[in-house]
Structure formats: structure tokens, C-alpha cells
Amino acid sequence: MIEIRGLTKSFHKHKVLDQIDLTIRKGDIVAVIGSSGAGKSTLLRSINLLEVPDAGTIRLDQLQVDFARKTKADVLELRKSTAMVFQQFNLFRQKTALENVMEGLIVVRKVPKEEARKIAARHLAGVGLSDRMHHYPKQLSGGQQQRVGIARALAMQPKILLFDEPTSALDPELVGEVLDTIRKAAEAGNTMLLVSHEMSFVRKVATRVLFLDQGVIVEDGTPEEVFSRPKSERTKQFLANYYRDQEPEFTI
Amino acid sequence: MPNIFDLELVFTLIPKLLKYLPVTLELTVIAMLAGLLLGLLLAIIKMKRIPVLYQISAVFISFVRGTPILVQLYLSYAGIPLILKYYNYYHETSYNVNSIPSIFYVLLALSLNEAAYNSEVIRAALQSVDKGQIEAAHSLGMTYGQVLRRIILPEAFIVALPTLGNALIGLMKGTSLAFVCSVVEITAQSRILAGNNLRFFESYCSLALIYWAMTILIEQAIALLEKRLDIDFKSLRKRKGDVILD
Structure with a gap:
């Protein structure tokens, strides 16, 4: 469960978010x-x-973070429990589709390489890209790139996508x-x-x-x-x- | 006809000079590696605008770019012993200046020089990496160090490679000044050999040929590296590797 309370954000004087509460x-x-x-x-x-x-707070299961008093550990913990799919895909250009999905597993979740490879291959198959695992982002169409992006997010098993x-x-x-x-x-x-x-x-x-x-x-x-x-x-x-x-x- | 220019001597001198090529290579490789590491550090200091360090590095870079490398070698050769003497005086130690190998002064000056010039190249390359990939890496929960090492550096390296290749060639030729710190590498050796038989021009011709050949080798190596880092090339190899695995 995710609970956001009083989320407020301004850019300069313009208030973009005003006391958002969301569960x-x-x-x-x-x-x-x-x-x-x-x-x-x-x-x-x-x-x-x-x-x-x-300003504001967020609670993600046991993790409670006050935005005004966040620590580096809070930031990492929050990011580990979430995963994002971007408008511009934002795939790692120097890595293949498979390596893109493996990256977070290996570096952040510390999954052994061989296991990460299996998980990544499974998720790429899930988005219908089994035949594109060793392609680099620039060799893929926009739709394929975004599906890799989705596989990359799903592989992290986030609490929220x-x-x-x-x-x-x-x-x-x-x-x-x-x-x-x-x-x-x-x-x-x-x-x-x-x-x-x-x-x-x-x-x-x-x-x-x-x-x-x-x-x-x-x-x-x-x-x-x-x-x-x-x-x-x-x-x-x-x-x-x-x-x-x-x-x-x-x-x- | 008198033997004014001895062509044969040019080629017989080459092996004698090559004996000192390891010294030239040692200077080049160590100064380049140190220059890259320190240059990266300076680039990050500049990008993150770390107070105090940022100002110090700005002065340092300005000084290095504003003085000839020859003068920097003089300063290193004459200045480090002074620092050691002061250290001995204040800490009542008795480190011997003569125990420092003279190659150290050259390495110090060349590394610092290389770092100052490389820092700008590295900074530009680091900043050329698009923000989206960095955000994606952060969103996975990577620390700044992990993002730098795994995402930013590999991409920046490809951008910086041609310029750094030129810097490496410049540095390799720059090691020819090491003789002012009484380090004998191929240039110093060519002068020693010429002094023996007074065949200066022949000696310098051999020397020039060696530098030229080295430069061509480095150029080829960089070109090969660039090709291997090309995405289409990498992809082809990985897909071939996949076939073997199956």
C-alpha cells in the first residue's frame, strides 16, 4: 500500500503540486x-x-519518508521499491536489450549474473522480444525499445510501477x-x-x-x-x- | 664521394635506441593512466562545483595550461627536493633526496600536465551523456558511484576516445623532454650515441623514425578500439556468441 500525504512541489513561484493526498x-x-x-x-x-x-510524506509498506528530511538511504530504498517506464524509453545505449534488463538486477538487487540473465530473458520473452535480446537500443523500433523498458521495470519486481x-x-x-x-x-x-x-x-x-x-x-x-x-x-x-x-x- | 650522410648508420642505430624504448613507454603509460584518473577527478570536481577543491583545481588547470611543459619539468626537478628538505627540517626526518629516482620527477610533471588537459575533455564527454539514461539508472536504485561507473563512463569513454587518443600521442612525444630531469629515454640516448660518433643527423633520423612508427601504431590501436566499441560491431559479435552457446 502506498500513502502520500501533503505532497507539495513548486518550480520557482509556480506551484505544480498542491497538498496532494493519495492512497x-x-x-x-x-x-x-x-x-x-x-x-x-x-x-x-x-x-x-x-x-x-x-513537502509531504510517503509511506510504502514499512518505509516511511518525509520529503523535507529525506536521507540518501531513503532515496535508494524508495527507488528500489518502485520502477519507472519513461516517455523517451531511456534505455542504456551501450547495453543490449538483455543487459538493459539485467543491469538493475545485478547492480541493485545483487542477483548472481547467471540467474539475472535467466530472469531478464524470461521478462523479455514476456514482452515478446525473445528474438531481440542481443540487439542494442538503436537497432530496435520505438515500440520494441519501450517494451524493453517495461521488461526492465518489471524485472525489478517493484511494489509499484x-x-x-x-x-x-x-x-x-x-x-x-x-x-x-x-x-x-x-x-x-x-x-x-x-x-x-x-x-x-x-x-x-x-x-x-x-x-x-x-x-x-x-x-x-x-x-x-x-x-x-x-x-x-x-x-x-x-x-x-x-x-x-x-x-x-x-x-x- | 665523401660519406656526408651515412644512411646505413640510421638503421644500425635504431636497435640501439630501441633498448631505451621501454623507458619512453613506461613514462607514457604511467603518466597517461595517472592523468586519466586525476583528470576524471578534476572533471567531477568541476561538474559538482565542490567548494574549495573547485577553486584549487581551476587555478591548477590555468597554471598548467599557462606554462610550458619544459618549465613544469624544471619546476618538478628543482622543487620536489626543496619540499623534501623542508619536510625533513620540520619533522626531523632524514629522507634522502638522492633516493628518489629521477623518473619520478618526470612522471609527476607529465601526469599533472596530462590531468589538466584531459579534465576538460573528460568533463565534456561526461556531460554529453544524455540525462534520460542517468535518470533511468537512478530510478532503478543505483548510487551515484554505480551510475558513474556502469552507465556514464562507458558512454563518455566512446565520446572522448578520439581526443584522448590524440592526447596519448602528444604525451608519447612529450616524454622526449625527460632528459632535462636526467632520465635517459630514446631522445637522450640518441644524443648520447651522436656524441660518441658525432653523427648527429643520422642519430636524430633514427629517433624520428621511431617516434613516427610509434605514433602510427597508437593511431591504429585507437582506430581498432573505436571499431570494436561500435554498437553494430558489438551486436554482431554478441549474436555470434549466442549461436555458439546454443
């Missing part, structure tokens, strides 16, 4: 939606401290394979926090949807509640734009 239960697939600059990515990046919040707009940098025709991979990971019972602009995907896969606006959670509920019966005006407005794009331009 995520084990197995939840939480999607965060909202317009650009709403603080979605910052929320995600605060959880593994790639972005350091100004963080997806930061995992399909935004992809060609439209490669989005499907990545979304399928994420859905498989969700069905396998992983706890997830997902920032995405793929509304129809979010609606199908998430168990809970948050709508973030100007650093505040304005809507929090099941996909059904948020998409069909939004409470706040801002959410209705945001979704209206989304629904308009979904409609055919003309009907016969």
Missing part, C-alpha cells in the same frame, strides 16, 4: 489524466524522487504493441500508476482514474464515474474536448 492499494491500476502542465509527471517523478518535493506517458513518443502504429504489453502487466496483478493521454486505453485498463488540474486532484473515481459522470466543470470541459475528437466528423 493506492495493492493491485490498483491508477491512471492520471489531465492537460499538459497539470503536474501529472511531477507527481509520478516525486514518488521515486527524481523530482524532490518541497510508474508509467510516465509511455506511448507519447511513439509512432501511432507502434502504440498498440506497447499498450498490449502494459495491459498484460496490469492483468498480472502489478500495482501501477500511469500517466497517459490514451483515454480509451485508460478507460479499459484502469481500476481508478484521477483527473489532475493545476496541481490538485479534482476528480477521483472509477473510469466509469470519471468518464461518464464527471463531477467538476473542469473535468467535463477536458473530457468534452476528448469526446469531440472521438466523434466522426460527419455521418451518413
Whole structure:
């Protein structure tokens, strides 16, 4: 279980996140939606401290961290219990797909090399890349790179998986394979926090949807509640734009 | 016709000079390794802007770049014994200046010189590694040291390799100044041999040929290394290795 209390972050004078409280239960697939600059990515990046919040606390099972008084050990511990999939994939360029997945296992989890190789191969097979294990990132398509990124995150067996707009940098025709991979990971019972602009995907896969606006959670509920019966005006407005794009331009 | 230029002598002198090639190589290799390590340290100090050390390293780099290597060798050769004398005086010890091998002064000056020049190359290479990979490594829970060693350095090394290769060639030729600290390497030996038979030009010709050949060797080695570090090449080899395993 993850409990975030009073998470606040400003860049200069601009408040990006304002007193966010959020509890995520084990197995939840939480999607965060909202317009650009709403603080979605910052929320995600605060959880593994790639972005350091100004105030607030986080509790991840037994681990309790106060952002204002964090130690180096806290940071490492928090990062070991989470794993992130990035918008720009961020694979290690000098390492093969297999080595990318093995890296964290060997260096952070101290798994013996041979065992790490087996685990990594299993996870790459899980994302359908058994035949690309010895390819380097630049020899893979965007979709394949992102699937390696997902395998790398899954291999760490994190308590929560963080997806930061995992399909935004992809060609439209490669989005499907990545979304399928994420859905498989969700069905396998992983706890997830997902920032995405793929509304129809979010609606199908998430168990809970948050709508973030100007650093505040304005809507929090099941996909059904948020998409069909939004409470706040801002959410209705945001979704209206989304629904308009979904409609055919003309009907016969 | 008088034997004004003795071509045969040029080639008979080469083996005699080559006896001292190990000294040249020793100077080059040790000064390069020390220069790389210290250069990395200076680069990190500069990137992290560590107080005090940052200012000291800035002055140090400026001094090294602002003085000729020959002068630095003089300073090392004349200055280190003074420091030792002061140390003996204040600590009532009796270390003997003559017990320091003269090669030490050369290594010190060359290493420091190399470090100052390499630090800028290394810093630029370190900063060229894209932030995304570093973030990904941190997000896995790696410490700064682990990220540096496993992710940043391997990538930065490839960026810096051609420039560091040039630095290595420059250093190898720079060791020819070691004679001012009375270290006998191939240049000093060529002067000694020339002094014996007064065939200066022949002696220097042999010397030049050796440096030239060494430079070509280093260039080839760097080119080979670059090729082996190329991703497509590495990938091909790994995939071949996979076939053998199956």
C-alpha cells in the first residue's frame, strides 16, 4: 500500500503540486489524466524522487519518508521499491536489450549474473522480444525499445510501477504493441500508476482514474464515474474536448 | 664521394635506441593512466562545483595550461627536493633526496600536465551523456558511484576516445623532454650515441623514425578500439556468441 500525504512541489513561484493526498492499494491500476502542465509527471517523478518535493510524506509498506528530511538511504530504498517506464524509453545505449534488463538486477538487487540473465530473458520473452535480446537500443523500433523498458521495470519486481506517458513518443502504429504489453502487466496483478493521454486505453485498463488540474486532484473515481459522470466543470470541459475528437466528423 | 650522410648508420642505430624504448613507454603509460584518473577527478570536481577543491583545481588547470611543459619539468626537478628538505627540517626526518629516482620527477610533471588537459575533455564527454539514461539508472536504485561507473563512463569513454587518443600521442612525444630531469629515454640516448660518433643527423633520423612508427601504431590501436566499441560491431559479435552457446 502506498500513502502520500501533503505532497507539495513548486518550480520557482509556480506551484505544480498542491497538498496532494493519495492512497493506492495493492493491485490498483491508477491512471492520471489531465492537460499538459497539470503536474501529472511531477507527481509520478516525486514518488521515486527524481523530482524532490518541497513537502509531504510517503509511506510504502514499512518505509516511511518525509520529503523535507529525506536521507540518501531513503532515496535508494524508495527507488528500489518502485520502477519507472519513461516517455523517451531511456534505455542504456551501450547495453543490449538483455543487459538493459539485467543491469538493475545485478547492480541493485545483487542477483548472481547467471540467474539475472535467466530472469531478464524470461521478462523479455514476456514482452515478446525473445528474438531481440542481443540487439542494442538503436537497432530496435520505438515500440520494441519501450517494451524493453517495461521488461526492465518489471524485472525489478517493484511494489509499484510508474508509467510516465509511455506511448507519447511513439509512432501511432507502434502504440498498440506497447499498450498490449502494459495491459498484460496490469492483468498480472502489478500495482501501477500511469500517466497517459490514451483515454480509451485508460478507460479499459484502469481500476481508478484521477483527473489532475493545476496541481490538485479534482476528480477521483472509477473510469466509469470519471468518464461518464464527471463531477467538476473542469473535468467535463477536458473530457468534452476528448469526446469531440472521438466523434466522426460527419455521418451518413 | 665523401660519406656526408651515412644512411646505413640510421638503421644500425635504431636497435640501439630501441633498448631505451621501454623507458619512453613506461613514462607514457604511467603518466597517461595517472592523468586519466586525476583528470576524471578534476572533471567531477568541476561538474559538482565542490567548494574549495573547485577553486584549487581551476587555478591548477590555468597554471598548467599557462606554462610550458619544459618549465613544469624544471619546476618538478628543482622543487620536489626543496619540499623534501623542508619536510625533513620540520619533522626531523632524514629522507634522502638522492633516493628518489629521477623518473619520478618526470612522471609527476607529465601526469599533472596530462590531468589538466584531459579534465576538460573528460568533463565534456561526461556531460554529453544524455540525462534520460542517468535518470533511468537512478530510478532503478543505483548510487551515484554505480551510475558513474556502469552507465556514464562507458558512454563518455566512446565520446572522448578520439581526443584522448590524440592526447596519448602528444604525451608519447612529450616524454622526449625527460632528459632535462636526467632520465635517459630514446631522445637522450640518441644524443648520447651522436656524441660518441658525432653523427648527429643520422642519430636524430633514427629517433624520428621511431617516434613516427610509434605514433602510427597508437593511431591504429585507437582506430581498432573505436571499431570494436561500435554498437553494430558489438551486436554482431554478441549474436555470434549466442549461436555458439546454443
